[in-house]
Amino acid sequence: MQKVLTIMDFRKQFKTEEDCLNYLVEIKWGAGFKCIKCGHGKYSKGRQWFYRRCKECGYDESATANTMFHKCKLGLLRAFEIGFRISVKKKGMSSCELGREFGCQQRSAWLMKAKFQNAMKSSDNYPLEGKVEVDEFLVGGFDENEVGRSLESKQLVVLGVEKVIDKKDNVTIGRAYARVIENASAKKLKPFFEQKIDKKSSITTDGWRGYWPLQKDWNIEQKLSKKGQGFKELHIHIMNIKGWLRGIHHKCKGNRLQQYLDEFHFRFNRRGFLSTILDKLLIRAMELEPCPYKTIKVCEQNT
Numbered sequence: 550m551q552k553v554l555t556i557m558d559f560r561k562q563f564k565t566e567e568d569c570l571n572y573l574v575e576i577k578w579g580a581g582f583k584c585i586k587c588g589h590g591k592y593s594k595g596r597q598w599f600y601r602r603c604k605e606c607g608y609d610e611s612a613t614a615n616t617m618f619h620k621c622k623l624g625l626l627r628a629f630e631i632g633f634r635i636s637v638k639k640k641g642m643s644s645c646e647l648g649r650e651f652g653c654q655q656r657s658a659w660l661m662k663a664k665f666q667n668a669m670k671s672s673d674n675y676p677l678e679g680k681v682e683v684d685e686f687l688v689g690g691f692d693e694n695e696v697g698r699s700l701e702s703k704q705l706v707v708l709g710v711e712k713v714i715d716k717k718d719n720v721t722i723g724r725a726y727a728r729v730i731e732n733a734s735a736k737k738l739k740p741f742f743e744q745k746i747d748k749k750s751s752i753t754t755d756g757w758r759g760y761w762p763l764q765k766d767w768n769i770e771q772k773l774s775k776k777g778q779g780f781k782e783l784h785i786h787i788m789n790i791k792g793w794l795r796g797i798h799h800k801c802k803g804n805r806l807q808q809y810l811d812e813f814h815f816r817f818n819r820r821g822f823l824s825t826i827l828d829k830l831l832i833r834a835m836e837l838e839p840c841p842y843k844t845i846k847v848c849e850q851n852t
């Protein structure tokens with residue numbers, strides 16, 4: 550059994566705001582100090598214990614400055630626990646649930662979650678490898694009977710999954726990535742292939758012509774989809790994404806869909822590393838530029 554970070558573990562590690570600040574100090578300066586204003590490497594004590602003052606230019610920086618935790622209205626403890634809930638809990642949590650559970654306005658919970666979702670965006674550093682399957686699917690409206698690639702109110706998503714076959718021929722999915730695309734032309738599919746699929750992998754797609762020009766650079770085999778039967782595991786994954794969006798985030802639409810796909814796959818791709826998933830999220834969150842409310846495009850806040 551893999552070790553999972555439980556709420557008890559979390560509360561043991563983070564009891565107070567100071568515990569959280571300490572953790573952020575460690576992430577920010579654990580490997581050494583570097584002034585963000587002038588790049589100098591030496592510091593003296595700042596105005597409070599979680600500040601460091603640059604010895605060269607005098608800039609006094611707090612552990613939260615220039616990160617998404619700066620002036621966090623919910624408090625760090627609640628922010629960290631929201632991060633815990635949405636990363637460790639298999640299906641995440643909607644902002645309505647978070648608001649109720651944390652005794653804050655749903656809008657505040659939504660904003661914190663949106664910031665964490667930004668931190669869940671994949672880095673493009675670990676492309677899919679080995680046997681890879683790619684397909685597209687529509688999200689929005691959830692009219693499963695409509696076939697074809699016309700868009701209207703729906704959004705098109707391209708999905709790539711690693712197909713893992715063990716010694717007993719059991720097939721499972723390794724890692725997966727999904728991206729919202731404007732249409733299924735080769736031009737729009739190509740950036741996804743470039744950023745998410747290793748050139749040495751063996752890719753299988755359906756017969757769609759948008760994949761033809763990509764065969765120049767990738768090893769692509771095309772086969773009949775037979776309404777998904779030809780790509781069983783991949784289609785189960787699509788059903789899981791759709792079911793999750795429908796269930797917990799039933800109103801997800803507009804330009805937030807990519808963030809929800811990022812959240813889903815951040816968890817999915819780390820399902821084997823549940824003891825460190827929160828650390829990973831918090832480290833990434835510290836690396837992000839702070840994003841004030843007005844810069845996050847608000848399309849639907851009830852998700």
Ligand SMILES: [Zn+2]
Binds near residue numbers: 585588589606
């Ligand atoms: Zn400086």
